[in-house]
Structure formats: C-alpha cells, structure tokens
Amino acid sequence: MIRFCLAVYRRLARAFPHEFQIVYGADVVQLGEDAIEDIAKMHGVFGLVRLLADLAWRVPVEYFSEIRQDLIYALRVLAKSPGVAVAAVLSLGLGIGVPAVGFSEINALLLRDMPGAKDPKQLLATEHSTSYVHFERYHDHRELFSGVTAYIGSLPFKFEHERVFGHLVSPEYFEVIGFHLAADGVVISERFWREHLNSAPDAVGRSVRLNGHLVTISGVAPKDFLGATPVAPADIFVPISMQAELVPELGNNALRRSDLKVFSVLMRLQPGATAKSANAAADTIARQLDGEGFEADRKKGQQVRLLPGGGAMPRPPELLPIIFGFMGTLMALILGISCTNLANLLLAKAAARRKEIAIRLAVGASRFRLIRQLLTESVLLALGGGVAGFLFAWWLTSAATTMYHKFPTPMPIDLDVRPDWTVFAFTFALAVIAGVGFGLAPALAATKTDFGPALKEGAVTQLRGYRRFGLRNLLMVYQVSGSLMLLIITGFIVLGFSNISKSIALFDSANLYLLSIDPVRDGYSPNQTAQLFEKLRERLQGIPAVESVAFTDVPPGNVFAMGTTVFTVPAAGSEPAKIVKSVKRDVAGANYFRTLRVKVTAGREFSARDEEGASIAVQPAILSEVAAAAMFGSADPIGRRVVNENDSFEVVGVVPNIQGETMGVKPPPAVFVPLTKGAYTKPPSGGMTLMVRAAAPGGDAINEIRHEISGIDPNLSVFNVRTMNEYLDQGNTLMRWTSMVYGGFGIFGLILASVGLAGVTAYSVAQRRQEIGIRMALGARPGQVLRLVMKEGATLVMVGSVVGFLGAWAIGRLLSALSPEMAEALSAKQPLLMIGAPVLLAALAMLACYFPARRSTGIDPVRALRQE
Amino acid sequence: MAKSDPQAFLPLKTNWFHVLLSLSGQEQHGYGIMNEVLERSGGKIRLWPATLYGTLKRLIDVELIEESDDRPAAEFDDARRRYYRLTKLGRRVLDAESERLEDLVGILRKRRLEAL
Numbered sequence: 001m002i003r004f005c006l007a008v009y010r011r012l013a014r015a016f017p018h019e020f021q022i023v024y025g026a027d028v029v030q031l032g033e034d035a036i037e038d039i040a041k042m043h044g045v046f047g048l049v050r051l052l053a054d055l056a057w058r059v060p061v062e063y064f065s066e067i068r069q070d071l072i073y074a075l076r077v078l079a080k081s082p083g084v085a086v087a088a089v090l091s092l093g094l095g096i097g098v099p100a101v102g103f104s105e106i107n108a109l110l111l112r113d114m115p116g117a118k119d120p121k122q123l124l125a126t127e128h129s130t131s132y133v134h135f136e137r138y139h140d141h142r143e144l145f146s147g148v149t150a151y152i153g154s155l156p157f158k159f160e161h162e163r164v165f166g167h168l169v170s171p172e173y174f175e176v177i178g179f180h181l182a183a184d185g186v187v188i189s190e191r192f193w194r195e196h197l198n199s200a201p202d203a204v205g206r207s208v209r210l211n212g213h214l215v216t217i218s219g220v221a222p223k224d225f226l227g228a229t230p231v232a233p234a235d236i237f238v239p240i241s242m243q244a245e246l247v248p249e250l251g252n253n254a255l256r257r258s259d260l261k262v263f264s265v266l267m268r269l270q271p272g273a274t275a276k277s278a279n280a281a282a283d284t285i286a287r288q289l290d291g292e293g294f295e296a297d298r299k300k301g302q303q304v305r306l307l308p309g310g311g312a313m314p315r316p317p318e319l320l321p322i323i324f325g326f327m328g329t330l331m332a333l334i335l336g337i338s339c340t341n342l343a344n345l346l347l348a349k350a351a352a353r354r355k356e357i358a359i360r361l362a363v364g365a366s367r368f369r370l371i372r373q374l375l376t377e378s379v380l381l382a383l384g385g386g387v388a389g390f391l392f393a394w395w396l397t398s399a400a401t402t403m404y405h406k407f408p409t410p411m412p413i414d415l416d417v418r419p420d421w422t423v424f425a426f427t428f429a430l431a432v433i434a435g436v437g438f439g440l441a442p443a444l445a446a447t448k449t450d451f452g453p454a455l456k457e458g459a460v461t462q463l464r465g466y467r468r469f470g471l472r473n474l475l476m477v478y479q480v481s482g483s484l485m486l487l488i489i490t491g492f493i494v495l496g497f498s499n500i501s502k503s504i505a506l507f508d509s510a511n512l513y514l515l516s517i518d519p520v521r522d523g524y525s526p527n528q529t530a531q532l533f534e535k536l537r538e539r540l541q542g543i544p545a546v547e548s549v550a551f552t553d554v555p556p557g558n559v560f561a562m563g564t565t566v567f568t569v570p571a572a573g574s575e576p577a578k579i580v581k582s583v584k585r586d587v588a589g590a591n592y593f594r595t596l597r598v599k600v601t602a603g604r605e606f607s608a609r610d611e612e613g614a615s616i617a618v619q620p621a622i623l624s625e626v627a628a629a630a631m632f633g634s635a636d637p638i639g640r641r642v643v644n645e646n647d648s649f650e651v652v653g654v655v656p657n658i659q660g661e662t663m664g665v666k667p668p669p670a671v672f673v674p675l676t677k678g679a680y681t682k683p684p685s686g687g688m689t690l691m692v693r694a695a696a697p698g699g700d701a702i703n704e705i706r707h708e709i710s711g712i713d714p715n716l717s718v719f720n721v722r723t724m725n726e727y728l729d730q731g732n733t734l735m736r737w738t739s740m741v742y743g744g745f746g747i748f749g750l751i752l753a754s755v756g757l758a759g760v761t762a763y764s765v766a767q768r769r770q771e772i773g774i775r776m777a778l779g780a781r782p783g784q785v786l787r788l789v790m791k792e793g794a795t796l797v798m799v800g801s802v803v804g805f806l807g808a809w810a811i812g813r814l815l816s817a818l819s820p821e822m823a824e825a826l827s828a829k830q831p832l833l834m835i836g837a838p839v840l841l842a843a844l845a846m847l848a849c850y851f852p853a854r855r856s857t858g859i860d861p862v863r864a865l866r867q868e
Numbered sequence: 869m870a871k872s873d874p875q876a877f878l879p880l881k882t883n884w885f886h887v888l889l890s891l892s893g894q895e896q897h898g899y900g901i902m903n904e905v906l907e908r909s910g911g912k913i914r915l916w917p918a919t920l921y922g923t924l925k926r927l928i929d930v931e932l933i934e935e936s937d938d939r940p941a942a943e944f945d946d947a948r949r950r951y952y953r954l955t956k957l958g959r960r961v962l963d964a965e966s967e968r969l970e971d972l973v974g975i976l977r978k979r980r981l982e983a984l
Binding site: 013027035042050057058 | 899902914919920924950
C-alpha cells in the first residue's frame with residue numbers, strides 16, 4: 001500500500017512545471033519518501049490519501065502561479081509600448097468584431113431555437129404553404145408524427161382598436177410546440193399581455209372585440225413565445241374554429257379545399273421516426289391529393305419538402321454551407337489580414353527583443369517557457385481585441401436590429417441580431433485562436449535565436465538581399481493579396497447595391513402618397529366593404545388637390561420583389577404552348593399606371609369596370625415589357641390569352657418595366673391583374689393601399705383624404721400613411737446599410753495593408769541602416785537608395801496583387817458555381833472594380849512604402865557606420 | 869518584487885507563520901520544518917510536502933527566507949537536503965506578526981476579564 005502510494009506520489013511530482021521541478025522536484029520526492037511511514041502510522045489510509053491529494057492540488061496551483069507571472073510580465077511589456085498595444089487592440093478589435101457581427105447575424109437567423117419550444121430539433125415544417133386538407137392527412141400519420149398543426153400567419157387582427165399581428169391556428173398548435181394551453185378562445189403572447197394589457201391579472205376570461213366581433217381571451221402564452229416563426233412574431237393566436245366572417249382568411253371554404261394552399265404546417269416527429277421517412281410520407285400524400293396535371297413543372301421532382309422547423313424560421317439545409325462558405329471566406333480574410341498585420345508588428349518587436357530573449361535562454365529558461373511567455377503577450381493583446389470586437393459587434397448589431405424593425409415589410413419583423421452567449425463564446429474562441437495564430441510564428445522565430453551573436457553588441461546587423469522569402473515577406477504578400485480580395489468582393493457588393501437603390505423605382509415618385517385601410521378587419525361585411533370602396537373612389541376623385549387615385553394591395557418598389565408563379569401561353573395557330581416561369585403577379589386597381597405617371601406602351605390600362613371581377617367574362621391582364629418579350633417575343637400580345645393556375649386572362653395592355661435591373665439581374669417579368677371587388681374582402685396583411693397623386697407638393701391632399709375617410713366612417717382605421725419616397729427610402733435602408741458595412745470592410749482591409757506595409761518598410765530601413773550608410777559613403781545618390789528600398793516594397797505589392805487577383809477570381813467562380821443568381825450578377829462586367837481595385841491598392845501601398853523609405857535617404861553615412 | 873515594509877505582509881498566512889516560526893531558532897530543511905510544526909501543534913497541523921515546498925518557494929520569492937550555505941555539524945548534516953533560514957526582513961515580519969497576535973490575545977483576555 002505504502003509502496004503503491006509512493007509510486008503514484010513520484011509520478012505526480014513529475015507533473016510540476018519545469019522551473020518548480022528543477023528547484024524543488026527532488027526535495028518534494030525526498031520529503032514524501034521520508035515522511036510517508038510516519039504519516040501512514042499517524043493518520044492511516046486517510047493520511048496517504050491526503051498526501052496525494054495535497055500533491056495533486058499543488059500541481060495546478062504552481063502552473064497557475066507561473067501563468068500569473070507571465071501575465072504580470074506581459075502586462076508590463078505591453079505597458080512599455082502603449083502605442084503598439086492600442087493599435088493592436090483596435091485593429092484586432094475590428095478583425096474579431098467583424099466576424100462576430102457576421103456570426104451574430106447567422107446565429108439569429110439560422111442557429112437560434114424557437115423560444116418556448118420543447119425539443120425544437122424534433123420539429124419539421126413544410127417548405128411551402130399547403131392546404132388544410134393536406135394537413136389533415138399528415139395529421140393521420142401517427143406512426144411518424146406525434147403531433148401536427150396548421151396555421152396561417154402572421155396576419156393582422158384588429159384587437160379592440162389596435163392592429164395586432166398573430167396566427168390563425170389549428171387546435172393542436174400549442175401542444176405540438178410543447179406546452180399545454182386551452183385553445184377554445186383567443187390566446188395572447190406574454191409580451192402583448194405585458195405591454196398592451198398592463199399585465200392585468202384578470203385578462204384571461206375577458207371579452208374583447210376581435211375584427212369587430214366579441215371573443216374571449218382564453219390564455220396567455222409562456223414568456224418569450226412569439227409563435228412558430230419568431231422572425232415574423234405573432235402576439236395573438238386565434239383558433240380556426242372562429243366563424244368565417246370574423247376572419248377573412250377562413251372565407252372561401254378554406255378548410256375544405258385542397259387547392260387553397262394558405263396554411264403553414266408544423267410537425268413534431270415521433271421518437272425514432274426519421275425526417276426522411278416523414279418527408280416521403282408527406283410527398284405521397286401531396287401526390288395523391290394534387291392529382292396529375294397540377295403544377296406541371298413541379299410534378300417531376302419532389303412535391304413536398306420538410307425543413308427543420310424549430311428555429312427562427314424554417315431553414316433549407318442546403319443554405320447553410322453557402323452562407324457559412326461565403327461569410328467564412330470573408331471573415332477569414334478580415335481576421336487573417338488583421339492577424340498578419342500584428343504578426344508583422346510582433347516580428348519586428350521580437351527582433352528588437354532578441355537580446356532579452358537570448359539572455360533568458362542563456363540563464364536556463366526553457367524554450368517552451370519563453371514561447372509561452374511570448375504567447376501570453378499575444379493572447380493578452382488578442383483578448384483585449386476580443387473585448388473591443390465584442391463591443392463593436394454589440395454596437396453594430398444593435399443598430400442593425402433597430403433598422404430591421406423599421407423595415408417596411410407588410411408584417412412586423414422581429415430579428416434580434418444582437419449577440420447572445422453563443423456569439424460571446426465564438427468571439428472568445430476567435431480571440432484565443434487569433435492570439436495563438438499571430439503570436440506563434442513570431443514566438444517560434446524569436447526563440448530560435450542562436451544566442452551567441454545576439455549577445456555580441458553590433459553583430460545584430462546582417463546584410464541580406466531583398467529577394468528573400470522570409471516569414472515577414474510571406475506575411476506581407478498574404479496581407480496585400482487578402483486585402484485585394486476583400487476589396488474586390490466588398491466592392492462588388494457595394495456597387496451592386498448602389499445600383500439597386502437607383503433602379504428600384506422607374507416611375508415618378510414625387511408628390512405620391514400612400515395610406516392603408518383594412519375595412520374587413522374593422523368588422524365590415526364583404527358587401528359593406530365593396531360599397532365602401534365604391535364610395536371612396538367617388539369622393540376622392542372629387543377632391544381638387546388630388547390628381548388621381550388608385551388602389552393596390554402592395555405598393556410598387558419592393559426591393560425583394562421576385563417572380564414566384566408560372567404562366568402558360570396556350571398554343572395559338574402554329575405556335576406551341578409556352579411556359580414562362582418566375583413571373584411576378586401584381587394586383588393593380590383602376591388608374592394604377594396613370595397615378596404612377598407611367599405611360600402605357602400598347603393597349604390600355606385597367607378602368608373601374610375591370611374591377612367588377614367575376615361578372616366580366618374574361619379577366620383582363622397587363623404585361624410588363626419584359627413579360628411581353630418572354631411570352632410573345634416580338635409578336636403583338638394584345639388580345640392574346642395567358643393562364644395562371646386556374647385563371648385565364650386576356651392581355652389588354654403593355655407597360656414599361658417599373659422595376660429596374662438589380663445587381664446585374666434583370667427584373668422578373670410582371671403580369672398585372674385587376675384588383676377585383678372580391679379582393680377587397682381578402683386584403684393582404686398590409687391592408688389595402690391607396691396611392692394618391694397630389695396635384696401640388698405638400699400634405700394637403702393626404703389631409704383632405706383622411707378627412708373624407710373619417711367623414712364616411714370615423715371608426716375606420718387609417719394606417720401606414722407616408723409618401724412614396726419615404727416608403728422607397730425605408731426599403732433602401734437595408735441596401736444602404738449593407739453597402740456601408742461592406743464598404744467599411746473593404747476600407748478596413750486597405751488601411752491595414754497600408755499600415756502593415758509601411759511598418760515592414762520602416763523596419764527594413766532600420767535594419768539596413770549600415771548597409772545604406774556604406775552605399776552612400778561609396779557614392780550612392782539618395783534617389784538610388786530610395787529606389788533600392790522601394791523596390792522591395794514594390795515586389796511585395798506586385799506579387800500580392802497577382803495572388804489576390806487570382807484569389808478573387810477563384811472565389812467568384814466558386815460563388816457562381818453555388819448559385820445561378822450570383823453567376824448572372826458576377827458575369828455583369830465590372831471593369832471599374834477589377835482594374836480599379838488593384839490600382840487603388842497598389843497606389844496606396846506604394847505611398848505607404850514611400851514615407852518610411854524616404855527616411856533612408858536621410859541616413860548620415862558617418863553616423864550609421866560609427867555604430868559598427 | 870520584494871516589499872521592504874513588514875506591515876505589508878500582515879496578517880500572515882497560517883502556513884507562512886508556521887514556517888517562519890520554525891526557522892526563527894535555527895536553519896532547517898523541509899523535513900525538519902514539517903516535524904517541528906507537527907510537534908509544536910501537538911500533531912494538529914501538518915504541512916503536507918507539496919504545500920510546504922510551494923510555501924517555501926513563495927517565501928523565497930518575496931525574500932522572507934533564503935537558502936542557507938552554512939551546514940550544521942557534520943554528524944547532523946544530510947548532504948542531500950537544502951537548508952533554509954530567515955532573512956532580516958523575514959525576522960522583522962515574524963516579529964511584527966507575533967506582536968499583532970499578542971495584541972489580539974491581549975484584547976481577548978481583557979474582554980474575558982471584563983465579562984467576569
């Protein structure tokens with residue numbers, strides 16, 4: 001027993017840190033050997049355990065004490081050159097902060113779990129919305145799903161006098177997400193209860209007016225729960241058992257029709273069931289229900305796709321590698337540049353500390369210990385940079401979060417991209433990696449010193465040729481090439497986005513006003529609604545300040561307007577039928593184009609008669625020029641037929657594109673269909689919008705319109721009152737913001753590269769003082785010396801530029817391969833960028849070289865040589 | 869690193885106090901210190917080996933003790949062992965701590981007398 005303890009004891013004693021080991025190692029072992037018998041006699045087994053425990057405890061304590069010494073020493077070293085320390089912390093702060101921002105956004109969008117959900121990994125969601133009939137069939141698959149729920153949302157509701165967004169939910173909704181709540185009445189979110197009902201304890205059971213009808217509040221959802229798609233938060237949950245007149249979305253027999261695909265479906269997998277088998281089952285159901293011939297172009301592949309549904313929004317899994325790849329490359333570049341910059345700085349500093357290091361090595365410090373000491377310094381710097389970076393990320397993401405709230409989406413967006421603990425851990429890890437990353441190479445290089453010559457004064461100088469592939473030069477080439485890649489990538493994004501803001505609205509937006517109403521949710525019946533719109537049109541046209549008025553569901557000028565539907569052109573004469581995909585179907589009321597001051601190129605625009613809807617035999621449609629070209633080529637489209645889903649239209653007019661090219665991508669073909677009376681009763685979540693062209697600038701027209709509306713019905717709520725320019729501007733915020741941020745990245749890389757190059761040149765001039773002195777003593781002119789020094793910098797910049805250019809090209813190819821939109825956008829020639837960026841970088845870099853290089857011409861040969 | 873004001877070290881850690889006290893009479897090696905503290909405290913306090921050497925290292929770092937080159941008489945000497953002794957600062961610190969403890973004990977005694 002004693003002997004065994006002694007063996008363990010000896011082994012443990014060997015684990016002490018090197019320096020402690022040298023001085024006290026033998027003594028500790030000796031003492032243990034001497035005392036162990038006594039201890040066993042006095043304290044028994046407990047004593048032996050205590051003896052070992054004591055040793056096991058002291059080993060980490062000694063290590064910690066050494067690290068503490070390293071830290072104190074490192075702080076003192078850094079305090080000696082505060083300028084370097086501050087520069088390092090700031091540049092690393094950006095180098096770490098920028099990736100932290102990127103990660104924070106990805107985290108908020110793709111990695112965070114749905115708040116309030118139990119076991120969110122088990123949740124699946126359908127990629128596209130589907131019908132209630134489909135949902136009921138999914139629901140029957142008990143062997144696959146422990147629960148399935150369908151919901152529509154987020155939708156606006158009129159709760160007493162406020163517009164509140166919420167979900168229309170099937171009874172299983174809360175059960176599937178993971179908590180129990182009776183869903184026989186209306187459920188409100190905890191946030192809404194707190195902020196709008198002042199946390200009233202008697203809220204549950206209260207009768208309130210919802211869309212003009214009395215309902216009962218049956219519960220308050222758990223804290224932080226904001227529905228199954230937290231990105232578009234829901235504050236109110238209304239059961240689908242409500243009468244159809246209360247909720248317009250339930251009209252049209254929405255629960256019985258398999259072709260009305262308006263429901264999102266959320267499923268919880270049965271333990272043991274796989275997402276794959278669930279997907280296969282869902283697909284089979286969709287095939288049976290949809291029958292042959294429906295949505296011909298999607299028929300061949302999979303019908304239904306189930307996505308992970310437990311996050312902030314359903315996320316297609318193939319999105320992750322693209323996002324992580326793109327962001328990862330950008331972030332690695334930025335962090336890499338700022339790390340190389342610091343590595344260069346530390347290399348220069350380490351050279352200055354050669355003597356200190358040589359002495360410490362000579363008096364017996366282990367190389368490992370010295371490396372650790374140097375690493376402690378760089379990690380300390382990096383942690384400082386990490387703190388600065390985290391603060392930077394916090395600031396930027398807070399601003400972004402505020403911006404997202406202001407974004408003019410039809411429903412509120414709640415995208416909190418501020419860092420949480422995951423981001424904090426990420427930043428911390430990044431800082432440590434950066435610290436070791438930029439500290440290791442200089443530390444290894446510094447401690448490799450052959451300390452003989454280093455100790456001899458004056459022998460520090462080595463005459464070296466400038467064509468040396470030293471570590472410093474390699475780092476510099478990396479920095480130049482990295483900055484160039486960054487500049488090209490970010491420049492591409494900035495240019496692309498600045499094009500968007502210019503081209504998004506190709507119509508006259510001055511003196512154009514918007515306001516929205518939503519009579520159905522104010523409790524109007526379909527008939528009353530139709531009468532209201534009739535009356536409004538009459539009254540508004542009578543106002544002298546108003547030039548023209550048009551109704552629409554979504555105002556034009558949406559940045560993210562994308563074509564999502566398919567139109568077919570039936571066969572005519574010798575021409576075969578034609579399918580045009582990715583078409584944008586827009587709704588336009590009478591006088592829509594007149595109000596926008598867009599001249600119709602051919603045919604006519606919609607009149608009030610076209611709004612009659614079902615009573616006209618054939619529905620009219622207006623094509624944008626892009627759509628006309630895509631569907632009919634150069635033939636005259638007027639009078640031809642186009643079919644979308646089950647609706648057939650006759651083309652009555654062609655208009656110019658009102659949306660321009662974005663990032664080199666052509667606008668989608670647009671087909672305008674009339675706003676029918678039926679559509680008034682099923683308004684989109686932004687309500688029905690009035691576009692008003694005022695005869696003169698100023699708010700007169702809008703005030704008179706508001707006055708008219710309140711004259712018709714004072715209880716009708718009017719919301720989202722703004723000018724068209726305000727609306728477009730809000731839409732552009734994201735573009736401006738993105739341009740600014742990416743532009744900032746590019747400039748940041750540029751500055752870092754310049755500073756790094758200036759530092760390297762300055763260092764090289766200092767190193768070669770004597771050589772330059774000799775040259776000048778032998779008759780070299782200042783111009784020759786300058787050229788000599790500049791040549792070194794120029795070579796680095798050249799090599800770096802070529803590498804960077806190739807790198808940017810490779811990244812471009814990679815991105816094109818990943819997404820076709822990107823390919824189209826990238827192929828748009830950007831000569832300005834591909835030539836301008838390298839020239840700009842080279843010019844700045846050479847300027848950065850020039851200033852320290854000029855100093856070399858001021859070297860006094862006599863003084864320089866005296867040092868020898 | 870060393871501070872020269874004895875007051876700056878007070879109050880002393882128990883281990884430090886015991887080690888200094890053991891060295892106040894004579895130079896000692898580690899085993900000696902361990903045994904003396906054990907005896908003096910009637911077997912209540914044992915400075916376990918690793919703790920003991922950790923303490924010695926720190927006491928040397930702050931210059932309260934030093935390694936001794938003098939050796940005791942040959943028959944008591946153990947050539948393998950290192951001997952330690954108090955520095956001047958160490959003695960002053962020990963005195964200051966003893967005084968502080970005496971004062972404390974004095975105050976407690978007085979309290980007890982008053983209570984009676």
